[in-house]
Amino acid sequence: MSAIETVSEQRCFGGTQGFYTHVSEACGGPMKFAVYLPPAAENGPVPVLWYLAGLTCTAETFTIKAGAQRVASELGLALVMPDTSPRDTGIAGATGDWEFGEGAGFYLDATEAPWDQRFRMYSYVVDELPRLVQERFPFDMGRQGICGHSMGGHGALTLALRNPGRYRSLSAFAPIVAPTNVPWGQKAFPRYLGDDKKAWRKHDATALVADGARFNGSILIDQGEADNFLVNQLQPQRFETACEDAGQALELRMHPGYDHSYYFIQSFIEDHLRHHAKALAA
Amino acid sequence: MSAIETVSEQRCFGGTQGFYTHVSEACGGPMKFAVYLPPAAENGPVPVLWYLAGLTCTAETFTIKAGAQRVASELGLALVMPDTSPRDTGIAGATGDWEFGEGAGFYLDATEAPWDQRFRMYSYVVDELPRLVQERFPFDMGRQGICGHSMGGHGALTLALRNPGRYRSLSAFAPIVAPTNVPWGQKAFPRYLGDDKKAWRKHDATALVADGARFNGSILIDQGEADNFLVNQLQPQRFETACEDAGQALELRMHPGYDHSYYFIQSFIEDHLRHHAKALAA
Numbered sequence: 260m261s262a263i264e265t266v267s268e269q270r271c272f273g274g275t276q277g278f279y280t281h282v283s284e285a286c287g288g289p290m291k292f293a294v295y296l297p298p299a300a301e302n303g304p305v306p307v308l309w310y311l312a313g314l315t316c317t318a319e320t321f322t323i324k325a326g327a328q329r330v331a332s333e334l335g336l337a338l339v340m341p342d343t344s345p346r347d348t349g350i351a352g353a354t355g356d357w358e359f360g361e362g363a364g365f366y367l368d369a370t371e372a373p374w375d376q377r378f379r380m381y382s383y384v385v386d387e388l389p390r391l392v393q394e395r396f397p398f399d400m401g402r403q404g405i406c407g408h409s410m411g412g413h414g415a416l417t418l419a420l421r422n423p424g425r426y427r428s429l430s431a432f433a434p435i436v437a438p439t440n441v442p443w444g445q446k447a448f449p450r451y452l453g454d455d456k457k458a459w460r461k462h463d464a465t466a467l468v469a470d471g472a473r474f475n476g477s478i479l480i481d482q483g484e485a486d487n488f489l490v491n492q493l494q495p496q497r498f499e500t501a502c503e504d505a506g507q508a509l510e511l512r513m514h515p516g517y518d519h520s521y522y523f524i525q526s527f528i529e530d531h532l533r534h535h536a537k538a539l540a541a
Numbered sequence: 542m543s544a545i546e547t548v549s550e551q552r553c554f555g556g557t558q559g560f561y562t563h564v565s566e567a568c569g570g571p572m573k574f575a576v577y578l579p580p581a582a583e584n585g586p587v588p589v590l591w592y593l594a595g596l597t598c599t600a601e602t603f604t605i606k607a608g609a610q611r612v613a614s615e616l617g618l619a620l621v622m623p624d625t626s627p628r629d630t631g632i633a634g635a636t637g638d639w640e641f642g643e644g645a646g647f648y649l650d651a652t653e654a655p656w657d658q659r660f661r662m663y664s665y666v667v668d669e670l671p672r673l674v675q676e677r678f679p680f681d682m683g684r685q686g687i688c689g690h691s692m693g694g695h696g697a698l699t700l701a702l703r704n705p706g707r708y709r710s711l712s713a714f715a716p717i718v719a720p721t722n723v724p725w726g727q728k729a730f731p732r733y734l735g736d737d738k739k740a741w742r743k744h745d746a747t748a749l750v751a752d753g754a755r756f757n758g759s760i761l762i763d764q765g766e767a768d769n770f771l772v773n774q775l776q777p778q779r780f781e782t783a784c785e786d787a788g789q790a791l792e793l794r795m796h797p798g799y800d801h802s803y804y805f806i807q808s809f810i811e812d813h814l815r816h817h818a819k820a821l822a823a
Contacts, residue, residue: 270767270798272808323803326608329811485552516552521605526554529611 299335313409366414404428428538483517581617595691648696686710710820765799
């Protein structure tokens with residue numbers, strides 16, 4: 260695990276929006292991530308919200324498109340935005356397909372060659388990056404929340420369900436809730452994880468809940484009804500049913516007219532940040 | 542003047558974020574622009590804020606990076622974001638230089654060949670686009686304001702100063718206030734306007750004020766002190782001095798630590814929108 264190098268730091272809503280790089284052990288190469296530090300970080304440790312982005316996105320997507328810093332500044336919440344996969348891996352087939360490979364890491368540790376050498380976003384986001392950032396930034400690691408969009412919503416849900424107690428708050432925008440049952444997952448999981456569908460269940464929020472995993476708190480999900488991916492790829496009712504059956508608290512909000520874009524996300528990001536801040540209050 | 546074609550329309554903060562194209566007479570080819578319609582537009586005409594973007598930007602830059610729709614939705618303010626120049630002009634030398642040509646129209650009507658055929662952003666923004674959008678959207682054209690960033694701040698200031706009564710409110714982020722005296726203007730103006738510096742003065746906010754132009758109201762300008770272009774290209778004190786000498790009301794706010802980016806703009810956009818809404822109130 261190498262030291263963090265600063266790419267840029269810019270003043271934003273009285274805090275600091277930074278981009279950083281380091282050489283990742285988990286992902287076997289350089290990784291970029293973004294951090295927003297609110298003004299409150301000048302006075303001591305602040306709670307941390309992880310944001311996992313979707314297919315094709317980078318560490319910069321949410322950072323510049325979501326309008327999140329305004330509310331994070333007010334609430335004294337730090338934001339961490341990892342990339343969505345390793346980059347420049349040189350692996351044949353890792354680029355050129357927006358649904359698989361670079362930009363589409365699915366927040367899992369690949370077990371199949373050649374992906375298992377570099378595509379280890381689960382270990383990166385759960386283990387390596389937290390250890391790294393807490394050395395550099397004034398983070399209260401006892402107060403972490405996690406949020407994500409689409410593939411990143413899948414990441415947020417599965418990481419939180421698999422690591423009870425790690426994240427105190429959980430939310431998602433238009434998440435992939437049942438990848439084992441939709442084309443995105445059925446395309447990526449065999450290549451990353453092999454053909455044994457038992458292994459896929461650890462990376463499927465709906466299956467995790469059905470198999471007994473629980474989140475200690477209410478999960479907030481926003482979903483646009485005009486989202487082009489709603490019917491074929493997202494199917495939030497699968498997760499809703501699993502949560503109902505399991506007694507898992509969930510607030511699923513359907514929004515007429517909204518699509519899958521950051522115009523949707525920026526419309527509701529304030530609600531999410533307040534949801535997290537409430538749970539993360541000391 | 543051709544009809545408007547809709548590229549996309551997306552729900553955002555209860556309103557509609559749209560991108561549109563049409564074939565421009567002024568610019569001799571297709572042009573793209575963005576409009577945000579707040580929810581209040583469903584109930585009747587709304588005031589309109591024009592936003593002019595800077596070098597290298599497009600109609601999408603402010604639209605996705607500024608976080609403006611939240612406040613525009615609340616205030617019932619429509620936003621119009623034109624492109625910064627004609628595109629795909631095919632003119633030799635029109636691409637490949639971020640400070641001149643495509644992406645760098647400087648909101649003037651070029652008088653020098655070959656630029657005079659296509660680079661007519663002044664007529665486009667002042668005459669053609671307003672006529673076009675008022676036919677399509679529920680705009681109250683008696684209540685228009687104008688704002689811009691950098692080269693677009695230059696555009697906002699010069700268009701408002703040259704068209705008294707047209708815009709009821711005026712603000713800028715890090716504007717080029719004295720292009721005739723800084724490298725950006727000294728590079729672009731000879732090619733667009735020729736070597737007669739008298740012609741340049743109509744496109745220089747500081748010169749316009751010195752020559753007697755006035756804005757009926759207080760001009761709001763925000764400028765970051767960590768802006769890399771502050772000393773060589775922006776020099777807001779030139780405009781401040783001209784306004785003081787002329788009795789032109791101006792609020793110039795200097796912000797320690799902020800740079801030239803949209804992280805700066807999003808930090809203060811709410812103040813600007815409220816400044817405009819106040820002046821545009823019925």
